Amino acid sequence: MWKFAIEDALVKIKQNIQKHPGKLPHIIEGQRYDWGENNDWIEGFYTGMMWLAYEFGQDPFYKEAAESYLANFKHRLDHHIELDHHDIGFLYSLSAVAQWRVTGNTAARELALQAADALLARWRPKIGVIQAWGKEDDPENGGRIIIDCLLNLPLLFWAHEQTGDAKYYDVAMKHALKSQKFLVRGDGSSYHTFYFDTDNGNALRGGTHQGYRDGSTWTRGQAWGIYGFALAYRYTKHADFLSTSKRMARYFIDRLPEDAVVYWDFDVPVEDGTPRDSSASAITACGLLELLELIGNSDPDRALFEDALNRSMKSLVERYATTDLPDAEGLLKHGSYHVRGDRAPDDYMIWGDYYYLEALVRLERGIKGYWYET
Numbered sequence: 047m048w049k050f051a052i053e054d055a056l057v058k059i060k061q062n063i064q065k066h067p068g069k070l071p072h073i074i075e076g077q078r079y080d081w082g083e084n085n086d087w088i089e090g091f092y093t094g095m096m097w098l099a100y101e102f103g104q105d106p107f108y109k110e111a112a113e114s115y116l117a118n119f120k121h122r123l124d125h126h127i128e129l130d131h132h133d134i135g136f137l138y139s140l141s142a143v144a145q146w147r148v149t150g151n152t153a154a155r156e157l158a159l160q161a162a163d164a165l166l167a168r169w170r171p172k173i174g175v176i177q178a179w180g181k182e183d184d185p186e187n188g189g190r191i192i193i194d195c196l197l198n199l200p201l202l203f204w205a206h207e208q209t210g211d212a213k214y215y216d217v218a219m220k221h222a223l224k225s226q227k228f229l230v231r232g233d234g235s236s237y238h239t240f241y242f243d244t245d246n247g248n249a250l251r252g253g254t255h256q257g258y259r260d261g262s263t264w265t266r267g268q269a270w271g272i273y274g275f276a277l278a279y280r281y282t283k284h285a286d287f288l289s290t291s292k293r294m295a296r297y298f299i300d301r302l303p304e305d306a307v308v309y310w311d312f313d314v315p316v317e318d319g320t321p322r323d324s325s326a327s328a329i330t331a332c333g334l335l336e337l338l339e340l341i342g343n344s345d346p347d348r349a350l351f352e353d354a355l356n357r358s359m360k361s362l363v364e365r366y367a368t369t370d371l372p373d374a375e376g377l378l379k380h381g382s383y384h385v386r387g388d389r390a391p392d393d394y395m396i397w398g399d400y401y402y403l404e405a406l407v408r409l410e411r412g413i414k415g416y417w418y419e420t
């Protein structure tokens with residue numbers, strides 16, 4: 047079952063590369079992508095899919111396509127194009143780190159280290175966090191973190207492993223600890239974002255950007271937390287990160303709807319037409335795969351996690367994948383970007399496609415994403 051879904055995905059990735067040479071997908075409404083330049087937070091997901099496709103089938107077409115984008119990513123970093131945000135981790139893990147990891151290309155390694163330094167420059171020592179969005183003096187965002195950042199931290203952990211320089215590890219560790227303390231609530235739910243006072247570092251309040259309301263649990267934020275804390279545990283062996291990821295996973299699984307693919311927020315009233323976020327379920331599938339590697343065979347949550355993983359992935363493949371649409375540009379239907387902001391509430395999300403493929407190739411052949419060492 048996974049193999050059929052992977053083969054369909056590989057065909058679609060190839061079609062996109064052939065139809066849109068040198069371009070990158072951006073999110074737009076209307077069951078398609080808008081093909082443009084490298085200036086958003088999402089471009090790495092596209093190259094990341096090419097690397098997974100190459101690793102799965104060894105077809106050099108995908109490798110050459112992914113490699114052809116390295117200069118483009120370098121140009122962006124050299125000229126700091128639309129990089130006043132923490133998503134440097136997403137962008138360069140799935141392009142430069144991936145290329146280094148798969149091919150050993152040293153220019154890719156250098157670029158990834160340069161990206162890690164750019165991410166490190168967003169560290170705000172007075173608060174003890176990596177600033178999510180905007181410039182340092184941004185009045186709204188100066189003291190703000192968001193849960194998504196946990197998936198940016200592997201770039202810093204990787205840079206530490208590569209260089210032995212403790213500064214990367216220290217910042218990533220401190221940011222993860224702060225995120226755990228302020229973004230994750232006692233019942234295992236999460237804030238999307240948290241604000242600190244930029245003058246004295248005091249904690250101010252939790253809030254949301256893409257969730258239903260401040261204090262609700264945005265399902266994709268919860269998914270970033272499940273996978274992100276599991277990865278933080280893999281790198282640090284700090285036991286609280288593992289238990290946090292597990293408790294967030296239990297919260298997510300306890301609230302799965304009948305078809306095991308979540309709505310866009312756990313607190314939104316569900317009625318006919320309430321948007322799903324298939325991408326949140328795809329990210330969580332990868333988080334559960336990670337947890338299943340990290341917990342012991344006798345762990346009491348093992349059966350729960352395995353069952354949720356299988357139900358969600360089966361549902362994604364059977365009900366959400368575009369396997370019945372041979373010309374589709376996306377792999378997964380019914381992702382939502384920013385429902386409350388009325389932005390692509392029911393469309394293709396390139397990160398949903400990436401994590402769906404990552405989960406499939408892990409399930410089928412144990413091929414991991416590019417969040418890991420070496």
Ligand code: GLY
Nearest residue numbers: 087194256266383
């Ligand atoms: N990291 C932005 C999002 O998940 O929409």
